[in-house]
Each structure stands twice: as C-alpha cells, then as structure tokens.
Amino acid sequence: MAASSDPVLSIRGLSKTYATGQRALENVDLEIRRGEIFALLGPNGAGKTTLIGAVCGLVQPTAGTILVDGHDAVRDFRAARARIGLVPQELATDMFETVHATVSFSRGLFGKRRDRALVERILRGLSLWEKRDAVISSLSGGMKRRVLIAKALAHEPVVLFLDEPTAGVDVELRRDMWAMVRRLREEGVTIILTTHYIEEAEEMADRVGIIDRGTIVLVEEKTDLMRRYGQTRLSIGLAEPLDTLPAELVGEDVALSQDGLTLTLVQSGAGGAGLEPAELFRRLGAAGLAISSVATSRSSLEDIFVDLVSHREHPRHEVRS
Amino acid sequence: MTFNVPAIRAIYLFELHRTWRTLFQSIASPVISTSLYVIVFGTAIGPQMAAIDGVPYAAFVVPGLILLAVLTESVSNASFGIYLPRFTGTIYELLSAPISVGEVLLGYVGAAVTKSVLLGLIILGTARLFVTFSIAHPLAMLAFLVLVALGFCLLGFLLGLWADGFERLQIVPALVLTPLTFLGGTFYSVAALPPVWRAVTMLNPIVYLIEGFRWTFFGTASVHIGVSVFMALALICACLGAIVFIFRTGRRLRA
Known part of the structure; x- marks a missing residue:
C-alpha cells in the first residue's frame, strides 16, 4: 500500500x-x-x-x-x-431493469462516457457477467448486493x-x-x-x-x-490443584481459577511493569509446581471495541433484527 | 465539467425505456379511451348537436379530448417517474450523483414531455380517422402542445416529489385534474354559459389551456391565445420554482 x-x-x-x-x-x-x-x-x-x-x-x-x-x-x-462511490446499507435497486443496464446507467449518472469493456470487467469481477441480462428483481439478495457494488464502481x-x-x-x-x-x-x-x-x-x-x-x-x-489496548492471556494448567496462590506470585497480575487448576497471567498490551512469562515460569519452578499445559490468547478487536464503548457508559439500545 | 450531459442522457433514456416497457398502459390505454370519447361525442352525438362558432361539434371536442389525455398522462407519468425511486430507495444514487436540479429535470421531465407529445400526436391522428377537421395553425398547435405537456409534466414531477404514498399519487389526477378538465370547456363553449357559471369557470386555469389549444385548430376561441400562452407559462414557472425550492432545501429528499 x-x-x-x-x-x-x-x-x-x-x-x-x-x-x-x-x-x-x-x-x-x-x-x-x-x-x-x-x-x-x-x-x-x-x-x-x-x-x-x-x-x-x-x-x-x-x-x-x-x-x-x-x-x-x-x-x-x-x-x-x-x-465517490457509495454502496448503501439497504438493498435499494431498480426492479425491472437488467443488471447491465443499471450499471451502465450509474456510470452515465456520474458523468462518464459509456464504456462497455469497463462495465464488463466490473461485472466479471463480481461474478455478475453471467447475469448481465437478468432482470434485477429475479436476483437473490446476495446478487443484488453485488449489483449495488457494481453500480458504485461503474464510474471508477x-x-x-x-x-x-x-x-x-x-x-x-x-x-x-x-x-x-x-x-x-x-x-x-x-x-x-x-x-x-x-x-x-x-x-x-x-x-x-x-x-x-x-x-x-x-x-x-x-x-x-x-x-495498545489488546491483552495477552497466559493460562497455565497445573497437575495438582492449589488452594491458594503460591507466595511467590502474590502481588502479581496472576489469578487462580476456582478449581485451583489454572493460573492466568494477564499482560496488557500497553507494556509497563508486568510480570514476564519467563520470570513466572522460574517462580513456578521455585514453588515446585508441576505444569500440565500452557496456552496463550490475545484479545480481539471486538474485545477492545466493547471495552472502549462500554467504558463510556451509556444505555445501549440494541434493536437489531 | 460544467454540465453533466451523460447524466441527462442516462436519465432520459432510462425513462423512455420505462415507457417502452409499459407501452400498453402508458400509450395504448389513453389512445383507446380517447378514441371512444371521439366516437361517442363525435360520430354518435355530434351530428345532432349545433355547430359552435361555426365548428361542427364532432371537431369541436377533439382539441379538448387530446388535452384531457395529455394532461392526465403527463401528471401520472412524470409523478411516477420520480416517485418510484423515492419509494424503492434508489433515489440515493440520484442524490449522491454529480448532477444539478436542472439536469435532473432535463432527464426526467424531458422524457415525460417527449412521451406526452407523442401521445398527443397519436391521439390526434387517431381522432382524424373518425372525424373530419383541419388544423389552422399546425406549428402553433405543436408548440402549444409542447408547452402544455411541459407544464403538466413539471406539475407531475412536483407531485412525485411531494407524495408520500401511491394513494396521493393517484388522488390528484383523479380528484383534481379530471374534473377541472371536464368542466374546463372540453365538451362545450365557455361563451355559451350563463354569466354566473361563466365567471366561475374562468377561475379554472385549464379553461385557458383548452381554449388556446382549440384556437390553434380552428382560429377561434373564447379566450385570446395570448392569455392562454401566458397561463401555460405561468404554470411552468410556478412548478419550476417549487421544484428548485425543494431541491435547494432538500425537503422530502435529503435528511
């Protein structure tokens, strides 16, 4: 890019x-x-x-x-x-026109001379070429969306x-x-x-x-x-359940699961003074704990998004059908 | 780029294509119904009626009948042309395109006028098969037909911008236009009315249009042709002004 x-x-x-x-x-x-x-x-x-x-x-x-x-x-x-080309959210299309006619119409509307080769290229790129003479109302919803994209691209x-x-x-x-x-x-x-x-x-x-x-x-x-906002979770499965967090790990960003079998270290993406995984393992070794499994996961953009928006605390009206 | 010619062309051809697709409904049906009027009033009733201003009754009703069909079709066709994209949502494309209100009008109203004038001429030709008449001022006839078609296509476009349902789209032609045309001297001479009714009738703007159109056929009318042309121009200007206002302010079009 x-x-x-x-x-x-x-x-x-x-x-x-x-x-x-x-x-x-x-x-x-x-x-x-x-x-x-x-x-x-x-x-x-x-x-x-x-x-x-x-x-x-x-x-x-x-x-x-x-x-x-x-x-x-x-x-x-x-x-x-x-x-500008715009593909709207709603599936608003002419009903009785053909695919080719409606895409050519869009090109004209935006002030461009007719160009059959270009329209063909756009239609082929969207797998619409076979349907070029089909009346739009006969197309499926997915095909109609492709038509809308083709219309938006018609004027380059x-x-x-x-x-x-x-x-x-x-x-x-x-x-x-x-x-x-x-x-x-x-x-x-x-x-x-x-x-x-x-x-x-x-x-x-x-x-x-x-x-x-x-x-x-x-x-x-x-x-x-x-x-910056993402977090990495390091989950460590223990061979034997623990009742409480070992003394070596108290005060660190480590949590023990309810069943006492998993330790979780959360590292924030922003860096800072978190516990390094290597140090964690060294301390686990020092405490004499047997490790049965290790897994890591990163938070997704979705987690970050939900986090950012919900922190702004406002009533969410989820009305989406 | 100062003038988006491809856009005018695209809209114009799109609209004519729509007419072609609905040919029977938009051309054949008004031609048939007008022919029936001509047959009934011209050939069946006409011979028993006295001539008006020296014009046989059968010929007298022809200009009014042509205008009746042209006015109704102009309004319904032009209103539908712009209402349909508003209804289906495809208007988004028109509003996001690099075009001005003038170009939109040239495309939509230009196509509607083309169709109305063709319709008027087809009806004229059909009527001539049943009734004998000659046209005193053919060029003036054509020019006046274009003027009236333009006025009512603009009125239809305005209606299509304003209407918020198919019902309203049909109510205006049925409840306003048809009565005004019937009472506007299509079937009788305004001059023959009693003074009170004559005064009332003269408030109907369509009277001036029918009388003007009749003048181009027979060279006589109850109203001076200048007044008729003025009324047609006034209608055009009023509709243009309202349409430009709507586009400028975005009312009923843009959020």
Whole structure:
C-alpha cells in the first residue's frame, strides 16, 4: 500500500442535528489517507450512516466542511461526488431493469462516457457477467448486493464507501467481497467501510475509527490499537490443584481459577511493569509446581471495541433484527 | 465539467425505456379511451348537436379530448417517474450523483414531455380517422402542445416529489385534474354559459389551456391565445420554482 500523506477525505467540525432534534454527529474531525482501508466501527445509532450520508450528499450537514480529494463537497459538489462511490446499507435497486443496464446507467449518472469493456470487467469481477441480462428483481439478495457494488464502481471512484457491506450476506459472498476490497485497494481505491462484524475490520482494515453517540472516540492504526489496548492471556494448567496462590506470585497480575487448576497471567498490551512469562515460569519452578499445559490468547478487536464503548457508559439500545 | 450531459442522457433514456416497457398502459390505454370519447361525442352525438362558432361539434371536442389525455398522462407519468425511486430507495444514487436540479429535470421531465407529445400526436391522428377537421395553425398547435405537456409534466414531477404514498399519487389526477378538465370547456363553449357559471369557470386555469389549444385548430376561441400562452407559462414557472425550492432545501429528499 502506498498511502501518501495528503488525505483523500478531510472532514472538519462536522455536525448534524436532524429536524427531530436528534444530534447524530457532533463536531467530527476525520482524515482518511489515500489508498487505505478504513473501518468505521460503532454501535447502532452511533452516526456511521449519517457520516457517510453527509459525505455523499444524502444528508445536509448542520455545520462543518468536507473535502473530497481537495474538493469541497458543497461548493464543488460535482468534482467531489464524481470521486465517490457509495454502496448503501439497504438493498435499494431498480426492479425491472437488467443488471447491465443499471450499471451502465450509474456510470452515465456520474458523468462518464459509456464504456462497455469497463462495465464488463466490473461485472466479471463480481461474478455478475453471467447475469448481465437478468432482470434485477429475479436476483437473490446476495446478487443484488453485488449489483449495488457494481453500480458504485461503474464510474471508477477514488473513494468507495461500503455501508455494512456484509450484513445478512452468506459466507461465500463475504469472502468474495473481502477479496474484491483488497483488489480495489491494490488499484489505489480508498475504502471506507462500516461494519457490525468486528472480525471484518480486524481482518481487513489498515486503520480503525470508533464512533459513539455522534463523536469519534478514537482513530488508530489497527495494529497499534491491538497492541495498545489488546491483552495477552497466559493460562497455565497445573497437575495438582492449589488452594491458594503460591507466595511467590502474590502481588502479581496472576489469578487462580476456582478449581485451583489454572493460573492466568494477564499482560496488557500497553507494556509497563508486568510480570514476564519467563520470570513466572522460574517462580513456578521455585514453588515446585508441576505444569500440565500452557496456552496463550490475545484479545480481539471486538474485545477492545466493547471495552472502549462500554467504558463510556451509556444505555445501549440494541434493536437489531 | 460544467454540465453533466451523460447524466441527462442516462436519465432520459432510462425513462423512455420505462415507457417502452409499459407501452400498453402508458400509450395504448389513453389512445383507446380517447378514441371512444371521439366516437361517442363525435360520430354518435355530434351530428345532432349545433355547430359552435361555426365548428361542427364532432371537431369541436377533439382539441379538448387530446388535452384531457395529455394532461392526465403527463401528471401520472412524470409523478411516477420520480416517485418510484423515492419509494424503492434508489433515489440515493440520484442524490449522491454529480448532477444539478436542472439536469435532473432535463432527464426526467424531458422524457415525460417527449412521451406526452407523442401521445398527443397519436391521439390526434387517431381522432382524424373518425372525424373530419383541419388544423389552422399546425406549428402553433405543436408548440402549444409542447408547452402544455411541459407544464403538466413539471406539475407531475412536483407531485412525485411531494407524495408520500401511491394513494396521493393517484388522488390528484383523479380528484383534481379530471374534473377541472371536464368542466374546463372540453365538451362545450365557455361563451355559451350563463354569466354566473361563466365567471366561475374562468377561475379554472385549464379553461385557458383548452381554449388556446382549440384556437390553434380552428382560429377561434373564447379566450385570446395570448392569455392562454401566458397561463401555460405561468404554470411552468410556478412548478419550476417549487421544484428548485425543494431541491435547494432538500425537503422530502435529503435528511
């Protein structure tokens, strides 16, 4: 990846208050680097879709500026929007048009001359070429989602927004989609995705942004985030159960399980004065304990996310069908 | 890029394709129903009626019948064209595209006007099979037809932007347009009405359009052609203003 320093998308002080009084975004600042895959995570109603809508022209911001590849999204909306492709969350498609016609239509709508070869390449890349003359209403949900992606790519956007691209999508399509996203990144397209499936962000994203109640809580390189907030657990199985923690380990970050058979050492990713595993083993040896098994596990992005958001303590209304 | 020509073209062709797909419903059915009117009023009842301003009754009703079909189809076709993407959600693409309201209108309303004018001409040709008449000002007739089609396609587009259900989409043509057209002098001369009813009728804007269209056929009408053209232009300007307002403010379109 060749992410150069000038941002492809620059958002400053973006706020949105809906007519109902609901404050969906509050003073959001965000910069997206050219060529990266950026995952925007957040609970339901956090403002993910509003943020995307504001960039794409579906939502009128209450305040703030948005620059797309240097073009103001309001004053210079033609140049800004021509550079953006949007795959919406809802499966909104024409019903009676054919796949090929609807993708060509999208290309025209975004001001590009007809290009059959390009449309063919996009359709083939999404396994849609065989279905090019099929009427959209006859397609399955997964195929319709592919059509939406094809439409968003038809005008060769610089930035592609994928709003919950894999919600309700089967495993095969999800894998196809991940492969497609990586391919697009190799071609230099910047990808911003929102997702519920945190493993998706963990698998694909270069950077992760967490949004909660309309505010960007954190933006970080995924690897830094995992290192900084992630924890490593070292679980040691004992041959004989213990009643209490051995004296050698009292005062350290070590816990004994209820059945007395497992010792757990938690190392926080942020480093610090934790007990080193080697030192732990030396002390275990000194205490004369027989070790039957050793296992390590790292916390996932999901654990980190849940941790960060729940620390902000607010009532979570999980209403997702 | 100052003008998104590919977008206008894409929308225009998309809309004409929709017409082609629903050809029977959008062209054949109004042609058939108007032909029935022409047959009943022209050939069956017409010979028993007195000529109006020297025009045989059978010919007299033809311009009004053409406009009746053109107005109704313009409103329903143009309103459906923009309401459908709002209903299915595909409007997101239009709103996120690099196009201005002018380009959206050229595409959607341009296609609707094309269809309405074609429909008007087809009905005109069909009517001529049953009734004998000649057109005094053919070019003016065509120009006036385009003007009226434009006005009502814009009205339909506005309706499609405003409606929040299929019911409302159908109520306006059925409850407002058809009565106004029937009472707008399609089947009788406004000049022949008693003074009170005449005054009431003159509040109906469609009267001016029908009288204007009739003038292009027979060279006589109860209203001066200038007034008719002014009314058509006024309708166009009012609808344009409302549509631009809706797009500028994002009402009913953008969150």
